[in-house]
Amino acid sequence: MKEKISTARKQEIIEGFYRLSVIHGLENTSIAKIGKYLDMPPSLIMHYFPTKDILISNLIDFILEKYLLIYQPIIKELEVSKNADSTLIVETLFSRNWNLLFDDGVFYSCFALIFRNEKIKKEYRILHKKLRESLKEILDSNPDMEGRDTAVLAEQIFVVVEGAYYYLSMFDDEADYNLKVGYFKNQVYDLLRKTAVQQL
Amino acid sequence: MKEKISTARKQEIIEGFYRLSVIHGLENTSIAKIGKYLDMPPSLIMHYFPTKDILISNLIDFILEKYLLIYQPIIKELEVSKNADSTLIVETLFSRNWNLLFDDGVFYSCFALIFRNEKIKKEYRILHKKLRESLKEILDSNPDMEGRDTAVLAEQIFVVVEGAYYYLSMFDDEADYNLKVGYFKNQVYDLLRKTAVQQL
DNA sequence: CTATAAATTGAACAATTGTTCAATATTATA
DNA sequence: TATAATATTGAACAATTGTTCAATTTATAG
Numbered sequence: 001m002k003e004k005i006s007t008a009r010k011q012e013i014i015e016g017f018y019r020l021s022v023i024h025g026l027e028n029t030s031i032a033k034i035g036k037y038l039d040m041p042p043s044l045i046m047h048y049f050p051t052k053d054i055l056i057s058n059l060i061d062f063i064l065e066k067y068l069l070i071y072q073p074i075i076k077e078l079e080v081s082k083n084a085d086s087t088l089i090v091e092t093l094f095s096r097n098w099n100l101l102f103d104d105g106v107f108y109s110c111f112a113l114i115f116r117n118e119k120i121k122k123e124y125r126i127l128h129k130k131l132r133e134s135l136k137e138i139l140d141s142n143p144d145m146e147g148r149d150t151a152v153l154a155e156q157i158f159v160v161v162e163g164a165y166y167y168l169s170m171f172d173d174e175a176d177y178n179l180k181v182g183y184f185k186n187q188v189y190d191l192l193r194k195t196a197v198q199q200l
Numbered sequence: 201m202k203e204k205i206s207t208a209r210k211q212e213i214i215e216g217f218y219r220l221s222v223i224h225g226l227e228n229t230s231i232a233k234i235g236k237y238l239d240m241p242p243s244l245i246m247h248y249f250p251t252k253d254i255l256i257s258n259l260i261d262f263i264l265e266k267y268l269l270i271y272q273p274i275i276k277e278l279e280v281s282k283n284a285d286s287t288l289i290v291e292t293l294f295s296r297n298w299n300l301l302f303d304d305g306v307f308y309s310c311f312a313l314i315f316r317n318e319k320i321k322k323e324y325r326i327l328h329k330k331l332r333e334s335l336k337e338i339l340d341s342n343p344d345m346e347g348r349d350t351a352v353l354a355e356q357i358f359v360v361v362e363g364a365y366y367y368l369s370m371f372d373d374e375a376d377y378n379l380k381v382g383y384f385k386n387q388v389y390d391l392l393r394k395t396a397v398q399q400l
Numbered sequence: 401c402t403a404t405a406a407a408t409t410g411a412a413c414a415a416t417t418g419t420t421c422a423a424t425a426t427t428a429t430a
Numbered sequence: 431t432a433t434a435a436t437a438t439t440g441a442a443c444a445a446t447t448g449t450t451c452a453a454t455t456t457a458t459a460g
Contacts, residue, residue: 005427005437025316027227030417041439043420052418105315108308114370115305116225125370155380156387163363170314170325180355187356187391194390205407205457230447241409243450252448 010048012038014062017055018106026109031055060110060120064127066102071134073097083141086192090185093161104169132158157188210248212238214262217255218306226309231255260310260320264327266302271334273297283341286392290385293361304369332358357388 016038020029031052035042049055073092074084114121135154139145145153164184171177216238220229231252235242249255273292274284314321335354339345345353364384371377 009437026312032416032418041441042418043440044438046419047437050419103315105312108312108315111366112305112308112312113225115303115308121370121372128367128370152383155383159363159367159384159387160359161363162366163359163361166311166362166366167328167359170321170328172321183352183355184359187359190394191387209407232446232448241411242448243410244408246449247407250449 006048009044010058013045013048013055014058017059018062018103021059021106021109022103026056026059026106056110056113057119059106060113060123063102063107063110064123067107067127068130068134069101070098070131071138074138078138078141083143084138085142086144086189089135089138089192090188093157093188094164094181094185098165104165128158153191156191160184160187160191206248209244210258213245213248213255214258217259218262218303221259221306221309222303226256226259226306256310256313257320259306260313260323263302263307263310264323267307267327268330268334269301270298270331271338274338278338278341283343284338285342286344286389289335289338289392290388293357293388294364294381294385298365304365328358353391356391360384360387360391 013034016034017029020033020037024033031042031045035045045055049058070092073095074088077084077088110120111124114124132151132154135157136150139148139150139153161184164181168177168181171180213234216234217229220233220237224233231242231245235245245255249258270292273295274288277284277288310320311324314324332351332354335357336350339348339350339353361384364381368377368381371380
Protein backbone atom coordinates (compact mmCIF):
# COMPACT_ATOMS: atom_id res chain seq x y z
CA MET A 1 0.00 0.00 0.00
CA LYS A 2 2.74 2.39 0.92
CA GLU A 3 4.54 1.18 -2.13
CA LYS A 4 1.60 2.35 -4.21
CA ILE A 5 1.59 5.86 -2.83
CA SER A 6 5.25 6.19 -3.58
CA THR A 7 4.86 4.88 -7.13
CA ALA A 8 1.83 7.05 -7.82
CA ARG A 9 3.57 10.17 -6.53
CA LYS A 10 6.64 9.48 -8.63
CA GLN A 11 4.45 9.03 -11.68
CA GLU A 12 2.57 12.22 -10.89
CA ILE A 13 5.80 14.19 -10.56
CA ILE A 14 7.27 12.85 -13.80
CA GLU A 15 4.08 13.63 -15.70
CA GLY A 16 3.97 17.12 -14.26
CA PHE A 17 7.59 17.62 -15.23
CA TYR A 18 6.78 16.43 -18.73
CA ARG A 19 3.72 18.64 -19.14
CA LEU A 20 5.50 21.76 -17.97
CA SER A 21 8.43 20.94 -20.26
CA VAL A 22 6.07 20.80 -23.21
CA ILE A 23 4.89 24.31 -22.43
CA HIS A 24 8.05 26.05 -21.22
CA GLY A 25 10.83 23.79 -22.46
CA LEU A 26 12.88 21.26 -20.56
CA GLU A 27 15.57 23.77 -19.64
CA ASN A 28 13.04 26.20 -18.18
CA THR A 29 11.23 23.73 -15.97
CA SER A 30 12.48 23.89 -12.40
CA ILE A 31 11.65 21.79 -9.37
CA ALA A 32 9.93 24.76 -7.78
CA LYS A 33 7.72 25.17 -10.84
CA ILE A 34 6.78 21.51 -10.85
CA GLY A 35 5.94 21.81 -7.16
CA LYS A 36 3.73 24.81 -7.73
CA TYR A 37 2.02 23.12 -10.67
CA LEU A 38 1.30 19.96 -8.69
CA ASP A 39 0.62 21.84 -5.45
CA MET A 40 3.35 20.21 -3.42
CA PRO A 41 6.51 21.54 -1.79
CA PRO A 42 9.79 21.17 -3.71
CA SER A 43 11.12 19.14 -0.82
CA LEU A 44 8.61 16.39 -1.56
CA ILE A 45 9.90 16.15 -5.10
CA MET A 46 13.43 15.93 -3.76
CA HIS A 47 12.25 13.19 -1.42
CA TYR A 48 11.32 10.97 -4.36
CA PHE A 49 14.02 12.16 -6.74
CA PRO A 50 17.12 13.08 -4.70
CA THR A 51 18.69 15.15 -7.49
CA LYS A 52 17.48 16.86 -10.62
CA ASP A 53 19.65 14.63 -12.76
CA ILE A 54 17.75 11.63 -11.43
CA LEU A 55 14.49 13.40 -12.16
CA ILE A 56 15.57 14.08 -15.74
CA SER A 57 16.72 10.50 -16.13
CA ASN A 58 13.25 9.33 -15.09
CA LEU A 59 11.62 11.76 -17.49
CA ILE A 60 13.63 10.21 -20.28
CA ASP A 61 12.50 6.73 -19.29
CA PHE A 62 8.94 8.05 -19.37
CA ILE A 63 9.35 9.48 -22.88
CA LEU A 64 11.18 6.48 -24.30
CA GLU A 65 8.44 4.17 -23.06
CA LYS A 66 5.86 6.17 -24.98
CA TYR A 67 8.02 6.02 -28.05
CA LEU A 68 7.60 2.26 -28.39
CA LEU A 69 3.82 2.61 -28.60
CA ILE A 70 4.24 3.56 -32.25
CA TYR A 71 3.84 -0.07 -33.25
CA GLN A 72 0.44 -0.58 -31.66
CA PRO A 73 -1.58 -0.34 -34.90
CA ILE A 74 0.64 -2.95 -36.53
CA ILE A 75 0.61 -5.27 -33.53
CA LYS A 76 -3.17 -5.07 -33.45
CA GLU A 77 -3.35 -6.03 -37.11
CA LEU A 78 -0.93 -8.91 -36.62
CA GLU A 79 -3.29 -10.37 -34.02
CA VAL A 80 -6.02 -10.61 -36.62
CA SER A 81 -4.28 -11.45 -39.90
CA LYS A 82 -0.97 -13.29 -39.96
CA ASN A 83 1.14 -10.52 -41.51
CA ALA A 84 1.26 -6.78 -41.97
CA ASP A 85 1.38 -5.37 -45.51
CA SER A 86 3.68 -2.61 -46.74
CA THR A 87 0.99 0.04 -46.72
CA LEU A 88 0.16 -0.46 -43.06
CA ILE A 89 3.84 -0.42 -42.11
CA VAL A 90 4.63 2.74 -44.05
CA GLU A 91 1.49 4.56 -43.00
CA THR A 92 2.06 3.67 -39.37
CA LEU A 93 5.69 4.73 -39.34
CA PHE A 94 4.88 8.09 -40.89
CA SER A 95 1.60 8.66 -39.11
CA ARG A 96 1.36 11.82 -37.09
CA ASN A 97 0.02 9.71 -34.22
CA TRP A 98 3.61 9.57 -33.13
CA ASN A 99 3.56 13.29 -32.45
CA LEU A 100 0.52 12.77 -30.29
CA LEU A 101 2.37 10.30 -28.10
CA PHE A 102 4.99 12.76 -26.98
CA ASP A 103 6.27 16.24 -27.60
CA ASP A 104 9.10 16.60 -30.11
CA GLY A 105 10.61 19.61 -28.38
CA VAL A 106 11.03 17.71 -25.14
CA PHE A 107 12.21 14.66 -27.03
CA TYR A 108 15.01 16.47 -28.84
CA SER A 109 16.01 18.42 -25.72
CA CYS A 110 16.45 15.09 -23.97
CA PHE A 111 18.21 13.67 -26.99
CA ALA A 112 20.76 16.49 -26.89
CA LEU A 113 21.80 15.23 -23.46
CA ILE A 114 23.28 12.03 -24.91
CA PHE A 115 26.32 14.03 -25.97
CA ARG A 116 27.33 14.74 -22.39
CA ASN A 117 25.78 11.82 -20.55
CA GLU A 118 26.83 8.26 -21.27
CA LYS A 119 23.90 6.73 -19.38
CA ILE A 120 21.32 8.65 -21.35
CA LYS A 121 23.12 7.83 -24.58
CA LYS A 122 22.88 4.13 -23.76
CA GLU A 123 19.17 4.40 -23.02
CA TYR A 124 18.56 6.02 -26.38
CA ARG A 125 20.69 3.40 -28.08
CA ILE A 126 18.68 0.59 -26.48
CA LEU A 127 15.39 2.18 -27.51
CA HIS A 128 16.49 2.55 -31.10
CA LYS A 129 17.70 -1.04 -31.14
CA LYS A 130 14.28 -2.17 -29.93
CA LEU A 131 12.53 -0.11 -32.58
CA ARG A 132 14.58 -1.77 -35.31
CA GLU A 133 14.23 -5.26 -33.90
CA SER A 134 10.47 -4.89 -33.73
CA LEU A 135 10.35 -3.70 -37.32
CA LYS A 136 12.52 -6.65 -38.37
CA GLU A 137 10.06 -9.06 -36.75
CA ILE A 138 7.16 -7.39 -38.49
CA LEU A 139 8.97 -7.59 -41.82
CA ASP A 140 9.85 -11.24 -41.23
CA SER A 141 6.16 -12.04 -40.80
CA ASN A 142 5.67 -11.04 -44.43
CA PRO A 143 6.35 -13.80 -47.00
CA ASP A 144 7.37 -11.21 -49.61
CA MET A 145 10.47 -10.57 -47.55
CA GLU A 146 11.88 -14.05 -47.98
CA GLY A 147 15.56 -13.95 -48.85
CA ARG A 148 15.85 -10.31 -47.85
CA ASP A 149 18.22 -9.07 -45.15
CA THR A 150 15.46 -7.64 -42.98
CA ALA A 151 17.87 -6.46 -40.29
CA VAL A 152 19.62 -4.13 -42.73
CA LEU A 153 16.31 -3.21 -44.29
CA ALA A 154 14.96 -2.18 -40.89
CA GLU A 155 18.01 0.01 -40.36
CA GLN A 156 17.55 1.65 -43.74
CA ILE A 157 13.84 2.21 -43.28
CA PHE A 158 14.28 3.73 -39.85
CA VAL A 159 16.94 6.11 -40.94
CA VAL A 160 14.44 7.54 -43.42
CA VAL A 161 11.74 7.71 -40.76
CA GLU A 162 13.98 9.45 -38.27
CA GLY A 163 15.43 11.82 -40.83
CA ALA A 164 11.90 12.62 -41.96
CA TYR A 165 10.69 13.34 -38.43
CA TYR A 166 13.61 15.64 -37.88
CA TYR A 167 13.19 17.46 -41.17
CA LEU A 168 9.41 17.61 -41.28
CA SER A 169 9.19 19.16 -37.85
CA MET A 170 10.29 22.40 -39.50
CA PHE A 171 7.15 22.59 -41.65
CA ASP A 172 3.84 23.85 -40.38
CA ASP A 173 2.18 24.31 -43.73
CA GLU A 174 0.12 21.21 -44.40
CA ALA A 175 0.59 21.24 -48.17
CA ASP A 176 4.38 21.45 -47.82
CA TYR A 177 4.33 18.76 -45.21
CA ASN A 178 2.21 16.35 -47.22
CA LEU A 179 4.22 16.84 -50.38
CA LYS A 180 7.47 16.04 -48.62
CA VAL A 181 6.16 13.18 -46.53
CA GLY A 182 5.02 11.65 -49.83
CA TYR A 183 8.60 11.61 -51.10
CA PHE A 184 9.76 9.79 -48.01
CA LYS A 185 6.95 7.27 -48.01
CA ASN A 186 7.80 6.43 -51.63
CA GLN A 187 11.39 6.09 -50.61
CA VAL A 188 10.45 3.46 -48.04
CA TYR A 189 8.13 1.70 -50.49
CA ASP A 190 11.09 1.48 -52.87
CA LEU A 191 13.23 -0.03 -50.14
CA LEU A 192 10.53 -2.61 -49.43
CA ARG A 193 10.17 -3.44 -53.15
CA LYS A 194 13.86 -3.80 -53.88
CA THR A 195 14.54 -7.35 -55.18
CA ALA A 196 17.07 -9.69 -53.65
CA VAL A 197 19.15 -9.41 -56.82
CA GLN A 198 19.49 -5.65 -56.56
CA GLN A 199 20.64 -6.06 -53.00
CA LEU A 200 24.01 -7.51 -54.06
CA MET B 201 37.09 51.47 -36.96
CA LYS B 202 34.64 51.55 -34.10
CA GLU B 203 32.45 49.35 -36.18
CA LYS B 204 35.24 46.79 -36.20
CA ILE B 205 35.64 46.70 -32.45
CA SER B 206 31.94 46.10 -32.05
CA THR B 207 31.90 43.32 -34.67
CA ALA B 208 34.97 41.63 -33.24
CA ARG B 209 33.60 41.73 -29.72
CA LYS B 210 30.29 40.26 -30.83
CA GLN B 211 32.13 37.49 -32.64
CA GLU B 212 34.30 36.85 -29.60
CA ILE B 213 31.27 36.59 -27.32
CA ILE B 214 29.40 34.22 -29.63
CA GLU B 215 32.42 31.97 -29.97
CA GLY B 216 32.93 31.93 -26.23
CA PHE B 217 29.28 31.09 -25.77
CA TYR B 218 29.63 28.29 -28.28
CA ARG B 219 32.79 26.84 -26.73
CA LEU B 220 31.36 26.82 -23.23
CA SER B 221 28.16 25.24 -24.55
CA VAL B 222 30.19 22.42 -26.06
CA ILE B 223 31.68 21.70 -22.65
CA HIS B 224 28.79 22.33 -20.28
CA GLY B 225 25.76 22.25 -22.54
CA LEU B 226 23.73 25.13 -23.92
CA GLU B 227 21.33 25.18 -20.97
CA ASN B 228 24.17 25.40 -18.44
CA THR B 229 25.99 28.28 -20.07
CA SER B 230 25.13 31.58 -18.43
CA ILE B 231 26.12 35.11 -19.28
CA ALA B 232 28.20 35.29 -16.13
CA LYS B 233 30.12 32.19 -17.14
CA ILE B 234 30.78 33.55 -20.61
CA GLY B 235 32.01 36.76 -19.00
CA LYS B 236 34.38 34.93 -16.69
CA TYR B 237 35.66 32.77 -19.56
CA LEU B 238 36.33 35.79 -21.78
CA ASP B 239 37.46 37.96 -18.88
CA MET B 240 34.84 40.63 -19.33
CA PRO B 241 31.96 41.83 -17.16
CA PRO B 242 28.50 40.43 -17.88
CA SER B 243 27.32 43.97 -18.50
CA LEU B 244 29.54 44.20 -21.56
CA ILE B 245 27.87 41.12 -23.00
CA MET B 246 24.49 42.67 -22.31
CA HIS B 247 25.73 45.81 -24.06
CA TYR B 248 26.19 43.91 -27.33
CA PHE B 249 23.34 41.44 -26.86
CA PRO B 250 20.55 43.16 -24.92
CA THR B 251 18.84 39.89 -23.92
CA LYS B 252 19.87 36.27 -23.68
CA ASP B 253 17.34 35.33 -26.32
CA ILE B 254 19.15 37.59 -28.76
CA LEU B 255 22.44 36.02 -27.75
CA ILE B 256 21.05 32.53 -28.39
CA SER B 257 19.62 33.65 -31.70
CA ASN B 258 23.08 34.84 -32.74
CA LEU B 259 24.63 31.57 -31.59
CA ILE B 260 22.24 29.75 -33.88
CA ASP B 261 23.23 31.94 -36.82
CA PHE B 262 26.84 31.12 -36.00
CA ILE B 263 26.18 27.37 -35.99
CA LEU B 264 24.04 27.35 -39.09
CA GLU B 265 26.72 29.21 -41.02
CA LYS B 266 29.23 26.50 -40.18
CA TYR B 267 26.76 23.88 -41.29
CA LEU B 268 26.91 25.00 -44.90
CA LEU B 269 30.66 24.42 -45.04
CA ILE B 270 29.93 20.72 -45.51
CA TYR B 271 29.99 21.19 -49.27
CA GLN B 272 33.49 22.64 -49.47
CA PRO B 273 35.21 19.44 -50.69
CA ILE B 274 32.66 19.10 -53.49
CA ILE B 275 32.82 22.75 -54.46
CA LYS B 276 36.61 22.49 -54.64
CA GLU B 277 36.36 19.49 -56.94
CA LEU B 278 33.81 21.22 -59.15
CA GLU B 279 36.30 24.03 -59.73
CA VAL B 280 38.76 21.55 -61.24
CA SER B 281 36.67 18.97 -63.08
CA LYS B 282 33.26 19.83 -64.47
CA ASN B 283 31.20 17.48 -62.29
CA ALA B 284 31.29 15.61 -59.01
CA ASP B 285 30.91 11.83 -59.07
CA SER B 286 28.68 9.76 -56.78
CA THR B 287 31.52 8.58 -54.58
CA LEU B 288 32.68 12.09 -53.75
CA ILE B 289 29.13 13.17 -52.99
CA VAL B 290 28.35 10.23 -50.73
CA GLU B 291 31.69 10.27 -48.96
CA THR B 292 31.44 14.00 -48.35
CA LEU B 293 27.90 13.84 -47.01
CA PHE B 294 28.77 11.06 -44.58
CA SER B 295 32.25 12.26 -43.70
CA ARG B 296 32.89 12.87 -40.05
CA ASN B 297 34.37 16.24 -41.03
CA TRP B 298 30.93 17.53 -40.38
CA ASN B 299 31.28 16.71 -36.72
CA LEU B 300 34.48 18.71 -36.66
CA LEU B 301 32.68 21.78 -37.93
CA PHE B 302 30.34 22.03 -34.96
CA ASP B 303 29.25 20.17 -31.89
CA ASP B 304 26.21 17.93 -32.24
CA GLY B 305 25.10 18.44 -28.65
CA VAL B 306 24.86 22.18 -29.12
CA PHE B 307 23.29 21.72 -32.53
CA TYR B 308 20.44 19.54 -31.27
CA SER B 309 19.91 21.72 -28.19
CA CYS B 310 19.42 24.65 -30.54
CA PHE B 311 17.27 22.54 -32.82
CA ALA B 312 14.94 21.70 -29.93
CA LEU B 313 14.18 25.42 -29.68
CA ILE B 314 12.34 25.42 -33.02
CA PHE B 315 9.34 23.88 -31.28
CA ARG B 316 8.77 26.95 -29.16
CA ASN B 317 10.29 29.67 -31.32
CA GLU B 318 8.93 30.46 -34.74
CA LYS B 319 11.90 32.60 -35.73
CA ILE B 320 14.42 29.86 -34.97
CA LYS B 321 12.26 27.35 -36.79
CA LYS B 322 12.32 29.52 -39.88
CA GLU B 323 16.10 29.86 -39.73
CA TYR B 324 16.48 26.10 -39.58
CA ARG B 325 14.03 25.70 -42.43
CA ILE B 326 15.99 28.13 -44.60
CA LEU B 327 19.26 26.35 -43.85
CA HIS B 328 17.83 22.98 -44.78
CA LYS B 329 16.39 24.41 -47.96
CA LYS B 330 19.82 25.74 -48.89
CA LEU B 331 21.44 22.40 -48.18
CA ARG B 332 19.02 20.66 -50.54
CA GLU B 333 19.28 23.29 -53.25
CA SER B 334 23.05 23.07 -53.24
CA LEU B 335 22.89 19.30 -53.52
CA LYS B 336 20.45 19.62 -56.40
CA GLU B 337 22.89 21.88 -58.24
CA ILE B 338 25.72 19.44 -57.67
CA LEU B 339 23.58 16.58 -58.94
CA ASP B 340 22.52 18.60 -61.98
CA SER B 341 26.17 19.05 -62.91
CA ASN B 342 26.38 15.28 -63.43
CA PRO B 343 25.26 14.05 -66.90
CA ASP B 344 24.16 10.70 -65.39
CA MET B 345 21.33 12.55 -63.72
CA GLU B 346 19.66 13.61 -66.94
CA GLY B 347 15.95 13.01 -66.80
CA ARG B 348 16.00 12.54 -63.05
CA ASP B 349 13.99 14.68 -60.65
CA THR B 350 17.02 15.96 -58.79
CA ALA B 351 14.97 18.13 -56.44
CA VAL B 352 13.15 15.10 -55.05
CA LEU B 353 16.35 13.08 -55.12
CA ALA B 354 18.09 15.71 -53.02
CA GLU B 355 15.24 15.55 -50.50
CA GLN B 356 15.49 11.78 -50.31
CA ILE B 357 19.25 11.75 -50.00
CA PHE B 358 19.25 14.33 -47.27
CA VAL B 359 16.65 12.57 -45.22
CA VAL B 360 18.99 9.58 -45.11
CA VAL B 361 21.95 11.78 -44.21
CA GLU B 362 20.09 13.53 -41.44
CA GLY B 363 18.55 10.36 -40.09
CA ALA B 364 22.00 8.78 -40.12
CA TYR B 365 23.58 11.66 -38.24
CA TYR B 366 20.89 11.46 -35.62
CA TYR B 367 21.10 7.70 -35.25
CA LEU B 368 24.86 7.27 -35.53
CA SER B 369 25.53 9.82 -32.82
CA MET B 370 24.46 7.11 -30.36
CA PHE B 371 27.37 4.85 -31.32
CA ASP B 372 30.89 5.32 -30.00
CA ASP B 373 32.23 1.93 -31.03
CA GLU B 374 34.01 2.40 -34.33
CA ALA B 375 33.16 -1.04 -35.71
CA ASP B 376 29.45 -0.55 -34.99
CA TYR B 377 29.58 2.91 -36.47
CA ASN B 378 31.35 1.84 -39.66
CA LEU B 379 29.05 -1.11 -40.23
CA LYS B 380 25.96 1.04 -39.96
CA VAL B 381 27.28 3.99 -41.92
CA GLY B 382 27.98 1.47 -44.70
CA TYR B 383 24.29 0.57 -44.88
CA PHE B 384 23.34 4.19 -45.25
CA LYS B 385 25.97 4.96 -47.84
CA ASN B 386 24.71 2.03 -49.91
CA GLN B 387 21.21 3.34 -49.47
CA VAL B 388 22.23 6.66 -51.00
CA TYR B 389 24.17 4.94 -53.79
CA ASP B 390 20.98 3.03 -54.61
CA LEU B 391 19.04 6.26 -54.74
CA LEU B 392 21.61 7.74 -57.12
CA ARG B 393 21.56 4.63 -59.32
CA LYS B 394 17.80 4.35 -59.55
CA THR B 395 16.77 4.58 -63.24
CA ALA B 396 14.22 7.01 -64.53
CA VAL B 397 11.90 4.10 -65.27
CA GLN B 398 11.85 2.89 -61.69
CA GLN B 399 11.02 6.36 -60.59
CA LEU B 400 7.52 6.12 -61.94
C1' DC C 401 43.00 69.87 -28.35
C1' DT C 402 38.21 69.40 -27.70
C1' DA C 403 33.82 67.43 -28.05
C1' DT C 404 31.38 63.45 -28.90
C1' DA C 405 30.35 58.91 -29.22
C1' DA C 406 31.39 54.21 -28.12
C1' DA C 407 33.51 50.78 -25.15
C1' DT C 408 34.10 49.11 -20.72
C1' DT C 409 33.66 48.70 -15.86
C1' DG C 410 31.86 47.29 -11.25
C1' DA C 411 28.40 47.29 -8.14
C1' DA C 412 23.89 46.17 -7.32
C1' DC C 413 19.04 44.00 -8.09
C1' DA C 414 15.20 40.83 -7.28
C1' DA C 415 14.08 36.37 -8.64
C1' DT C 416 15.02 31.78 -9.10
C1' DT C 417 18.03 27.83 -8.93
C1' DG C 418 18.79 23.02 -6.69
C1' DT C 419 19.16 21.31 -2.20
C1' DT C 420 19.02 20.49 3.03
C1' DC C 421 16.82 19.66 7.37
C1' DA C 422 14.16 19.27 11.29
C1' DA C 423 9.39 18.91 12.42
C1' DT C 424 4.91 17.06 11.71
C1' DA C 425 1.29 14.19 9.82
C1' DT C 426 -0.24 9.92 8.03
C1' DT C 427 -0.28 5.11 7.39
C1' DA C 428 0.96 0.15 8.13
C1' DT C 429 2.63 -3.42 11.20
C1' DA C 430 3.07 -5.87 15.58
C1' DT D 431 -3.16 0.57 20.70
C1' DA D 432 1.68 1.38 20.43
C1' DT D 433 5.48 1.47 17.33
C1' DA D 434 7.86 1.98 13.44
C1' DA D 435 8.13 3.53 8.81
C1' DT D 436 6.81 6.53 5.39
C1' DA D 437 4.75 10.77 3.54
C1' DT D 438 4.47 15.55 3.78
C1' DT D 439 5.45 20.13 5.21
C1' DG D 440 7.61 24.76 5.50
C1' DA D 441 11.40 27.39 6.30
C1' DA D 442 15.90 28.25 5.13
C1' DC D 443 20.48 27.97 2.38
C1' DA D 444 24.16 29.77 -0.63
C1' DA D 445 24.82 30.16 -5.37
C1' DT D 446 23.52 31.63 -9.64
C1' DT D 447 20.28 33.56 -12.89
C1' DG D 448 19.41 37.54 -16.36
C1' DT D 449 19.37 42.36 -16.18
C1' DT D 450 20.01 47.47 -14.93
C1' DC D 451 22.59 51.65 -14.29
C1' DA D 452 25.61 55.21 -13.38
C1' DA D 453 30.41 56.07 -13.78
C1' DT D 454 34.66 55.78 -16.19
C1' DT D 455 37.82 54.83 -19.82
C1' DT D 456 39.06 54.83 -24.57
C1' DA D 457 38.89 56.03 -29.33
C1' DT D 458 37.22 59.05 -33.26
C1' DA D 459 35.96 63.18 -35.74
C1' DG D 460 35.99 68.18 -36.13
